Amino acid sequence: MNAAAVLTKRNIKLFFKDKGMFLTSLITPAILLVLYVTFLGNVYRDSVAPRLPASLPLSDRLIDGLVSGQLISSILAVSCVTVAFCANFLSVQDKANGTVRDLKISPVRPALLSMSYYLAALVCTLTICFTATGVCLAYVALAGWYLSAADVLLLFLDVLLLALFGTALSSILNLFFSTQGQISAVGTIVSAGYGFLCGAYMPISSFGSGLQKALSFLPGTYGTALVRNHAMRGVLAEMNRQGVPAAVTEQLKDALDCNLYFFGHQVGISSMYLILGGSVAVLLGVYLLLHHLRNSAREAG
Secondary structure, eight states: OHHHHHHHHHHHHHHHHOHHHHHHHHHHHHHHHHHIIIIIHHHHHHHHGGGSOTTSOOOHHHHHHHHHHHHHHHHHHHHHHHHHHHHTHHHHHHHHHTHHHHHHTSSOOHHHHHHHHHHHHHHHHHHHHHHHHHHHHHHHHHHOOOOOHHHHHHHHHHHHHHHHHHHHHHHHHHTTOOSHHHHHHHHHHHHHHHHHHTTSSSOGGGSOHHHHHHHTTOHHHHHHHHHHHHHHHHHHHHHHHTTOOHHHHHHHHHHTTSSEEETTEEEOHHHHHHHHHHHHHHHHHHHHHHHHHHHHHHHHO
16 A cells, blocks of 8 residues: 555656646636636526516625526536546556556556556545635625535535546546547547536536436536535525525526436435445446456456
């Protein structure tokens, strides 16, 4: 285990030392926040306003609190996965420059080597994503704060699980790449497409029924829903206290993907955690298995 700890520490140091990898990972959430606030804030606000009772005037701060919750949940849901791909560049970089060959001839088991890459990428991803969460919460405080202490803690738990998921997914894909150009291309594709697949850019409820059913099989969908629930629970509860009917807030939850349905059956919060946590365990097991099989094949060859 000492060898794994040394390798993990080495990978973390190299990540933060490489300004290219570090800055690329760091600016992703910042760029998303600026873009979302600048371009999508009004779109989200316009989509929410018609769903609220016209006879019940609500303060701008309350509406802004709802919109800011939707904005930060979208940002965090995407960033936890895209940042993980950036943080995992090192494993491909080591293959590209031949460093991994030197590491494999050392007395370090392949399983420990693969885990050191995973743990280092996870630590780097969490460092950036937790920082991004703090920035997002500061934005919510300016827009309209209705979060409880429990909401904030659960939001950090959601980010942790999504970072575990993103790191495991990127670690599996990185096994099949050997150049920085390949992983950069895949990272760009993931950055562009993942937000749509997980419902961060557009609510899944706005898609057709067939696509909704297909996306309900993807774990990232439930990760986005968890972040949405905890980012928006407080403001939705405040709307109820100010007289908005419960039926209206339920319709908002359906429209904003706080409520998700699997073939017509609503998925509870606890089930979402089980799905996301189970997916992390499965992906991590697949990563270790693939790493073992690839090393066994090389030794046999």
